[in-house]
Amino acid sequence: MLILGIETSCDDTGVALLEIMSDKFRVLANLVFSQVKIFKKYGGVVPEIAARKHLENLLPLLEKVMKERKIETKDIDAIGVVYGPGLITSLIVGIETAKTLSLIWQKPLVPINHVKAHILANWIEGDKGQLKKIEFPAICLVVSGGHTILALLKNENDIKVIGQTRDDAVGEAFDKVAKILGLGYPGGPIISEKAENADKEFYKLPRPMINSRDYDFSFSGLKTAVKNVWEWEPIKDKENVRKMCAAFQQACIDVLTKKTILASREYNAKSILLGGGVSANKELRKQLEGQAKTEFGEKVKFYQPDLHMTTDNALMVALAAYFEVGADLDKFNETWRSIKVEPNLEI
Amino acid sequence: MSTYISKNEKNTYQIAAKLAKKLRGGEIIALEGDLGVGKTIFTKGLGKAFSIKQHITSPTFVLMKIYRIQNKKFRIKNLVHVDCYRLDEPQELFYLGLEEYINRPDTIVIIEWADKIKKYLTKFKKIIWIKFKDKDGQKIIKI
Numbered sequence: 001m002l003i004l005g006i007e008t009s010c011d012d013t014g015v016a017l018l019e020i021m022s023d024k025f026r027v028l029a030n031l032v033f034s035q036v037k038i039f040k041k042y043g044g045v046v047p048e049i050a051a052r053k054h055l056e057n058l059l060p061l062l063e064k065v066m067k068e069r070k071i072e073t074k075d076i077d078a079i080g081v082v083y084g085p086g087l088i089t090s091l092i093v094g095i096e097t098a099k100t101l102s103l104i105w106q107k108p109l110v111p112i113n114h115v116k117a118h119i120l121a122n123w124i125e126g127d128k129g130q131l132k133k134i135e136f137p138a139i140c141l142v143v144s145g146g147h148t149i150l151a152l153l154k155n156e157n158d159i160k161v162i163g164q165t166r167d168d169a170v171g172e173a174f175d176k177v178a179k180i181l182g183l184g185y186p187g188g189p190i191i192s193e194k195a196e197n198a199d200k201e202f203y204k205l206p207r208p209m210i211n212s213r214d215y216d217f218s219f220s221g222l223k224t225a226v227k228n229v230w231e232w233e234p235i236k237d238k239e240n241v242r243k244m245c246a247a248f249q250q251a252c253i254d255v256l257t258k259k260t261i262l263a264s265r266e267y268n269a270k271s272i273l274l275g276g277g278v279s280a281n282k283e284l285r286k287q288l289e290g291q292a293k294t295e296f297g298e299k300v301k302f303y304q305p306d307l308h309m310t311t312d313n314a315l316m317v318a319l320a321a322y323f324e325v326g327a328d329l330d331k332f333n334e335t336w337r338s339i340k341v342e343p344n345l346e347i
Numbered sequence: 348m349s350t351y352i353s354k355n356e357k358n359t360y361q362i363a364a365k366l367a368k369k370l371r372g373g374e375i376i377a378l379e380g381d382l383g384v385g386k387t388i389f390t391k392g393l394g395k396a397f398s399i400k401q402h403i404t405s406p407t408f409v410l411m412k413i414y415r416i417q418n419k420k421f422r423i424k425n426l427v428h429v430d431c432y433r434l435d436e437p438q439e440l441f442y443l444g445l446e447e448y449i450n451r452p453d454t455i456v457i458i459e460w461a462d463k464i465k466k467y468l469t470k471f472k473k474i475i476w477i478k479f480k481d482k483d484g485q486k487i488i489k490i
Contacts, residue, residue, distance in 0.1 A: 010408075044433030047410060048442045087409055089442055146408035167387055168405040176382065176407075220405065224383030343409055 001077040001329075002028075004101075005318030006058070008094030009086025009114045010146070011035040011045045013057040014314030015065050017076075020322050026128040029065040030308070030315040033057045036186060043185045044175070051089035058097055073105045078329060080321025083111040084345030085146065091341040099336040108332035110321040111339045114312075115347055116159055118142050118275040119151060120323060121305040121316040134303060135270035141260045141288070144276035145171035145186070148256075150215045150263050151347065153273075156323040161347050162263060163215020170252055171278045173219035177226050177248050181241050191245045192281050198239075200246035203229055210255050215263050222251055249283060257288045261295050273303045280310040353486040359385050362488055363392025366475075372423050372452040373473050377461030380479025385486045386459045389477070390428055393457060397421055406430040406459075411443050424453040431460035437467030 001021070007014035012035065017028035035053050039045050066072070081098035084091060102109035119140045123131045140159075142149040148165035168176070171188055178187030183194070205225050208218040226248055233240060264272055272292050274285065289302045309316055325332065353359045366376075376393075378386045387405060394403040398418040406412040407430045414426045427448045429440065440446075448454045449471060461468060461476070468474060478489040 042433070042435065046433075046436070047439050048436075051442075085409070088411075088444065164402070165404055166402045167391075169408060172405060172407050180382070216402075220383070220387055227383050344412055 001322070002071070002075050003318040003321050004062075004076050004079045005314035005316075005321065006079065006081040006094050006098050007114075007117075007312055007314040007317045008054045008058065008090050009082045009084070010090055010312060011039060011050045011053075012312040013054050013061060014312060014317070015058070015061045016314035016318045017065060017069060017071060018315060018318035018322070020131075023131045024129070025124060025131055025319075027124075027315060028069045028071065030313060031061055031065055032311075032313050033061060040185055043179065045087065047087050047089045050087060051093055054090055054093040058093060073107075076105065076107055078108045078110055078321060078325060078332065080110045080112050080317045080324070082114045082117065082317055083339055084114065084342035086114055086343060088341055088343040091343060095339065095341050099339065102336040108325075108329050109335045109339065110324050110332050111335060112317050112320045112324065113345055113347060115142055115147055115149060117316040117320040118144070119153070119159060119273065120156065120320045121275055121309040122273045122303045123156070124309065124315065124319055125306060132303065134273070135301065137267050137269050138271035138273055139260060139264045139267060139269040140273035140275055141256060141279070142276045143170050143256065143274075143278035143284070145169060145175065145278075147276060148217050148219070149347070150259060152263070152267055157326070159347055162267075163217065163259060165217040165219060167218050167220035168223065170217070170219050170256065171276075173223045173252065174278070176223045177245075180223075180227050180230055181244060183241070188278055188281065191249055192283060194242045195246035195249045195283070198242035198246035200243070200250040202240075202243040203247040205229070205247050205251040207251055207254050210258055215259050217255060217259065219252070222248070249281070253284050253287050256284065257291050260288060261291055264292070264296070264300060269300055271301050271303060275305060275310070277311045279304060280307055349490050351488040351490070353385065353488055356385075356388050359388045359486065359488070360392035360395060362490075363389050364396040366490060367393055367396035370423065370455055372454065373450050374455055375449060375468065375471055375474045376455065376457040377468055377474055377476045378457065378459050378479065379462035379476070381481065384479035384481050385488075386479055389479070389488070390457050390459070393455075394426060397423065397426060399426060403428060407432050410434065410439070411445060413448070422453065423455055425451075425455070427454060427456045429456065429458040431458060431463040434460070434463060437464040440464070440467075
């Protein structure tokens, strides 16, 4: 079946076409219009502008994709769209567009949870091939600007949150620390770049909640610790900025990896997965994979999504729609009447 | 105006609980103070005072989060948590639908970094300003 995916939950407009036949997939298109350059000067997403940009870009992007790939409406079997969580103003653009297309084209509409889509991004590698055969139970660490979640998967559709941040998301902490250090937006890529080969022991930072007996996280205090230490630092030169980036990044990675490993042990996970924008962080990927190997050897397999699948995109949405549909596509024939945006949607 | 000194999170929770008792519904609680002075902790304390079981997490990313107050003993049914950290234009809050919640007798709106939209907030009546300051590791909270 051919699925059209639409993603507009924050500041990236995404359109994708995914063909799946009994576990064989082919990516026909996966386009993202990123607004990050626009928001650099604001130091973050401005909801009203983001929504307007989605509106300007979504339909042209869709037209382009279909024309280039010579896809006609009759070829499409279903539409997948993110209905939450995210920015309400951005979500509305995607949802209303998808609902209208669903009605006019008479195609089933599948509402998708954005966080689930990030998790399911692990099933695809490259442009075509077989869907990965990930063994269950699996533990997935979802890290992004808006989320820090540990999830337990019993299968592709049975996903349960076992832990999450109690205050700031880890990506948000990266953004705020970057701001404290005067490094600009978005914080993730800048901090990981500066941290490369820098001394991560020079500044001592806490590891919040690392020994709490649950799978929750807290990054607000860590950000405050960076701020306090930095305020007292008389020499705020480039070298020290790099050391602080390294110390902060390591503090985050320590907590994230430790809890992921603990959860994997408790739930006898056969697979460990990563997802979300912060999972593009090279150090996090390397260290989590390394620790999983040390801890479990070959018993547990480590997966990470392709780099372009870590940030928001519509391909993961189309894929999530495939899993959601299962064998019952007709169930979604009338959903366009009822689906609504849910900015605070949980798994 | 009263001044409180909070030595730790628990203190801040207590101060928030004290304020919670005085709220009648329809109020805006405007918090100002630098990064890391305890604004989110204060909000968590308020949430706890209203028996909200969910974790109150930072709304920086989505700008606004709405929590339902389930416990029937409270007249107040919604706690709306807003964060202006990334915001420059108050107009943005209007687009997010904040004004649907302001002045509602069953709703409390709590706004972090409210000083960024001070001018916009002056048009509303029932507003409680709270200033947070950090002094030698203790937090000074002025209500």
